[in-house]
Amino acid sequence: MSLRNLLFLLMIGLFVWQCRAAETVSLGPGIKVQTTPAQMPIKQGETFEFNEYLITPLAQFSLEAKVLSREDYFLDRESDLAPTDLALGWQQMSDEAVLSQIDISQSGRWYHWRVEDFPIPRRAIETQSANMHLVPADDQVAVMLEMVKPGQLISLEGQLIKAESYDGWRWQSSLTREDTGARACELVYVTSLEILAP
Numbered sequence: 001m002s003l004r005n006l007l008f009l010l011m012i013g014l015f016v017w018q019c020r021a022a023e024t025v026s027l028g029p030g031i032k033v034q035t036t037p038a039q040m041p042i043k044q045g046e047t048f049e050f051n052e053y054l055i056t057p058l059a060q061f062s063l064e065a066k067v068l069s070r071e072d073y074f075l076d077r078e079s080d081l082a083p084t085d086l087a088l089g090w091q092q093m094s095d096e097a098v099l100s101q102i103d104i105s106q107s108g109r110w111y112h113w114r115v116e117d118f119p120i121p122r123r124a125i126e127t128q129s130a131n132m133h134l135v136p137a138d139d140q141v142a143v144m145l146e147m148v149k150p151g152q153l154i155s156l157e158g159q160l161i162k163a164e165s166y167d168g169w170r171w172q173s174s175l176t177r178e179d180t181g182a183r184a185c186e187l188v189y190v191t192s193l194e195i196l197a198p
Contacts, residue, residue, distance in 0.1 A: 003162045004112070009179050011171060014037065014069065017195060019076075023149045023150075024081075024149065024150045025150065025151030025152050025153045025198060026073050026088075026096065026151055027066075027151065027153070027197060027198070028056065028096060028103045029093055029097035029168070030094060030096075030097070030118045031091060031092065031095045031097055032066055032094040032095070032153055032197075033064045033065055033066055033089075033090040033091065033094040033153065034091065035063075035064060035090065036063075036089075036090055036091065036128075036177070037044035037061065037062065037063035037177060038060075038061070038062045038063065038089070039059045039060065039061050039160070039175070040059060040060040040078070041058070041059050041175075042057045042058060042059055042060060042159065045057035045058060046152065050081075050120065050135075050189075051077075051080055051081060052080075052154040052165075053080070053081060053134075053163050053164065053165055054156060054163070054164045054165070054166075055162070056161060056162045056163075056164070057159035057160070057161055057165055057189065057191060058159065058161060058162055058172075058173060058175060059159060059173075059175060060159055061112040061157070061158055061159055061160045061186070062155070062157040063088070063090065063155065063156060064090065064091040064147060064153065064154070064155045065088035065089060065090045065139050065153070065154060065155075066088065066089045066093070066151070066152070066153055067086055067087070067088060067089070067148055067151060067153075067154060068086075068087040068088060068089045068093070068099065068100075068104050068111075068129060068131060068150065069086070069104050069105065069106050069111070069148075069149050069150055069154050069157075070085065070086050070087070070089040070106070070148060070150055071084070071106035071107065072084050073085070073109070076109070077169065078133065078149070078171060079169070080167070081133075081135045081163055081171070082133035082134055082135045082187065083136075083145075084134050084145055084148075085106055085109060085111070085131055085132065085133050085134065085185075086132050086134060086148065086154075087104060087106055087111040087129065087130070087131050087132075088129065088130060088131075088132055089128060089129040090128055090129075091124075091128045092120045092124050092128055093120075093128040093129040094128075094153075097119075097120045098120055101115060101116075101117070102119065102121040102125065103115070103117050103188070103191045104125040105141075105143075106131065109133065109185070110131065111130070111131030111185070112131070113129075124152075126180050127177055127178055128177075130174075130177055130184070130185065130186055131184075131185045131186075132185060132186040132187075132188050133171075133173075133185055133186065133188065134156075134188045134190050134191060135163075135186050135187065135188060135189045136190055136193075137189055137190055138191075139160065140192050140194050141191065141192070144195070145190070145193060145196065146193070148193075148195060152195055152196070152197060152198065153197040154193065154194065154195055154196060155192075155193075155196055156188070156190050156191045156192060156193045157190070157191055157192040158188050158191045158196070159188070159189045159191075160173040160174075160175060160187065160188060160189075161173055161187055161189045162185055162187075163187065171187055172187065173185070173186050173187035173188065174186055174187075
């Protein structure tokens, strides 16, 4: 890729980021999502080919959540599958009174948070929010994903997956909301996505 094309892509990415930052939705204080993500193991998931990668479903997965942040990716290999990461929160991490006291950001496929004083216990922040790499299963899901703004409530359904390439590259989802750090993110093959509010 030429330097000119790279700069063009970076400018587009910055423009999109600025537009979305200005469109952050506020729903006011109070817990907006009472439930936790639902997951059911798939004992022998049938591997299928998708965008020249091999996808193996590991668990059925669904959730309702508040969008804490979004980050779009264009240049890394992972963007072949997951062009967007959403940092999502539920229970106390869906309460804007809590979120207003937490600095949240994303970069390099990571979700970062920082506080001066903990509004809720650290473990609640860690287990009631997660960074999710989203793989749209079809064009309809991809279009809906493009419409998602920080602050909104969404629901999604799909599978937690393992993705592999014929050259040996692999990417695998976490299978618990209890972990933190490297490999703690969910890799979700999204078959249904809905914006619940506003």
